[in-house]
Amino acid sequence: MIELTHKTSLFMEYYFTLTLVLCLPIFFVLFRRWSSVNTKNQPPSPPKLPFLGNLHLLDSHPHRSLQALAHHHGPLMLLHFGSVPVLVVSSAEAAHEVLKTHDLTVASRPTCTVFKKLFYNCKDMASAPYGEYWRQLRSICVLNLLSTKMVRSFRAVREEETKFMISRIEQSCMSSSSKSSIVNLSEKLVTLTIDVTCRVTTGRKYNSIIGEDGKIVLFKDLLGEFIEILGSVYIGDYIPWLAWLTRVNGLDSKLDKVAKQFDGLLDRVIQDHIEQRSKSGNIKGNMNHTDDHDENGQKDFVDVLLGIQEDSSSFPIDRITVKALIMDMFSAATDSSYAVLEWTMAELLKHPRVMKKLQNEVREIAGNKVEITEDDLNGMKYLKAVIKETLRLHPPFTLLFRMSTEDKKIKGYNIKANTQIIVNTWQIGRDPKSYSNPDNYEPERFLNSDVDYIGNHFEFIPFGAGRRRCPGIQYAAMVSEIALANLVYLFDWAVPGGLGVHDIDMTESTGFITQMKYPLKAVAIPYLG
Numbered sequence: 001m002i003e004l005t006h007k008t009s010l011f012m013e014y015y016f017t018l019t020l021v022l023c024l025p026i027f028f029v030l031f032r033r034w035s036s037v038n039t040k041n042q043p044p045s046p047p048k049l050p051f052l053g054n055l056h057l058l059d060s061h062p063h064r065s066l067q068a069l070a071h072h073h074g075p076l077m078l079l080h081f082g083s084v085p086v087l088v089v090s091s092a093e094a095a096h097e098v099l100k101t102h103d104l105t106v107a108s109r110p111t112c113t114v115f116k117k118l119f120y121n122c123k124d125m126a127s128a129p130y131g132e133y134w135r136q137l138r139s140i141c142v143l144n145l146l147s148t149k150m151v152r153s154f155r156a157v158r159e160e161e162t163k164f165m166i167s168r169i170e171q172s173c174m175s176s177s178s179k180s181s182i183v184n185l186s187e188k189l190v191t192l193t194i195d196v197t198c199r200v201t202t203g204r205k206y207n208s209i210i211g212e213d214g215k216i217v218l219f220k221d222l223l224g225e226f227i228e229i230l231g232s233v234y235i236g237d238y239i240p241w242l243a244w245l246t247r248v249n250g251l252d253s254k255l256d257k258v259a260k261q262f263d264g265l266l267d268r269v270i271q272d273h274i275e276q277r278s279k280s281g282n283i284k285g286n287m288n289h290t291d292d293h294d295e296n297g298q299k300d301f302v303d304v305l306l307g308i309q310e311d312s313s314s315f316p317i318d319r320i321t322v323k324a325l326i327m328d329m330f331s332a333a334t335d336s337s338y339a340v341l342e343w344t345m346a347e348l349l350k351h352p353r354v355m356k357k358l359q360n361e362v363r364e365i366a367g368n369k370v371e372i373t374e375d376d377l378n379g380m381k382y383l384k385a386v387i388k389e390t391l392r393l394h395p396p397f398t399l400l401f402r403m404s405t406e407d408k409k410i411k412g413y414n415i416k417a418n419t420q421i422i423v424n425t426w427q428i429g430r431d432p433k434s435y436s437n438p439d440n441y442e443p444e445r446f447l448n449s450d451v452d453y454i455g456n457h458f459e460f461i462p463f464g465a466g467r468r469r470c471p472g473i474q475y476a477a478m479v480s481e482i483a484l485a486n487l488v489y490l491f492d493w494a495v496p497g498g499l500g501v502h503d504i505d506m507t508e509s510t511g512f513i514t515q516m517k518y519p520l521k522a523v524a525i526p527y528l529g
């Protein structure tokens with residue numbers, strides 16, 4: 001009996017193996033046919049590795065490695081980050097097709113763990129998926145927080161904080177025997193942009209806060225850590241079985257710590273505002289959130305959001321949404337504006353001709369004024385061209401991140417739903433097809449040109465384009481213009497002793513926002529008129 005069973009089982013094994021061998025060619029043909037249907041008409045791709053896909057082809061400056069890949073594979077190329085398909089868009093024409101023709105299809109953002117943890121499960125505007133919730137938040141921000149009227153109403157904050165920055169530089173010049181001083185411009189500019197954002201969003205500045213462990217944390221350092229961590233890659237998003245790595249390398253606990261510290265701060269900010277509002281009687285029924293000022297003076301973003309929360313006719317927003325929106329403002333408004341100013345000053349130091357031309361314009365328009373005010377900025381055409389040229393060569397967000405929500409044919413290629421879309425704005429701004437001498441810093445190219453940065457000209461999209469375009473363009477322009485005009489009006493600038501203009505280190509930082517890797521230092525010499 002045992003003998004019989006053994007024989008049967010041997011026969012079964014033999015039969016199974018034979019069937020498998022005979023069927024293999026059929027499986028192979030079927031697989032080839034299935035995969036060719038599946039990959040039919042897909043954009044060109046470099047070869048990929050098992051599990052990693054094409055992740056190994058990226059380095060710490062992904063906009064540069066993607067540019068190198070696009071030179072081989074073209075302006076629409078399909079990569080795989082782990083198991084996730086990623087469409088990379090690298091020319092103005094392809095960006096027009098994706099962001100304008102297929103705006104609605106690519107209006108969502110990729111879901112990623114870092115954003116989920118830092119922005120209350122994507123309850124903010126910038127990382128929320130496309131849909132009704134995002135639409136409502138966007139309209140609240142565009143109509144109430146970032147409207148022309150609201151941005152203008154913060155003019156005094158911008159002018160005052162610029163004045164503080166200038167007087168800090170003047171003081172360091174005065175205390176030097178030569179009446180000039182080496183200034184850490186990066187440090188001055190980051191303080192300016194953080195202070196403006198804090199006052200506009202919360203009504204006050206934060207030098208330091210008490211951390212979770214009771215220790216004092218510099219607000220600037222906390223925000224720096226937040227921005228740095230925003231740029232981290234959470235490997236589990238692309239290769240799920242490697243998710244444990246972020247527990248081992250400490251990213252998980254770092255994320256949780258930063259999120260908790262900001263959450264505590266935002267809770268205190270909101271509580272202070274609620275108490276202040278109830279003291280001044282500025283509560284439900286007594287407030288119109290579209291007014292620019294309350295009886296105590298300037299309203300900040302938290303005031304406006306609490307007003308909307310109390311207004312039963314508005315879209316209902318809870319405390320978490322208020323916190324998530326404030327986080328958006330902190331993360332989007334500070335380091336981006338700071339990066340633009342820092343790169344601009346570095347380029348001006350490297351190009352004394354451009355610096356002189358800019359100073360001539362600003363000094364001519366200012367006459368003998370003590371300082372430049374926002375009224376003076378309108379006529380400063382070269383200043384605006386200088387800022388545009390910086391945004392072309394050094395967009396703070398070198399890549400735009402989107403997500404397709406439906407299967408679509410884009411430029412004849414089949415693009416599946418849930419494909420991540422990356423638009424390489426950095427590469428597009430340096431394309432020789434759109435710009436002569438694309439690597440040269442020549443603001444003149446924007447004089448007498450109708451090319452703007454509001455998403456109409458796809459060769460120049462530092463603020464993105466389409467539905468998810470940056471809503472803070474006006475805010476960013478005003479902070480940068482007033483600060484730059486005063487810096488070049490009130491001081492002459494030189495490269496620190498012994499160094500030439502070619503010694504300025506233009507290496508880029510890594511991370512979410514591309515700044516200069518090393519702090520920019522320059523000699524400030526007060527201009528005596």
Ligand code: HEM
Binds near residue numbers: 473
């Ligand atoms: C020079 C400074 C700035 C630059 C270069 C910049 C650039 C960008 C870019 C490239 C995007 C993505 C656009 C897209 O996907 O098409 C974006 C989104 C966004 N920006 Fe800005 N930005 C700047 C300043 C600001 C400021 C000052 C604020 C607010 C006060 C702001 C708020 C936002 C928000 C909330 C989003 C998300 C919009 C959405 O997803 O609907 N940005 N920005």
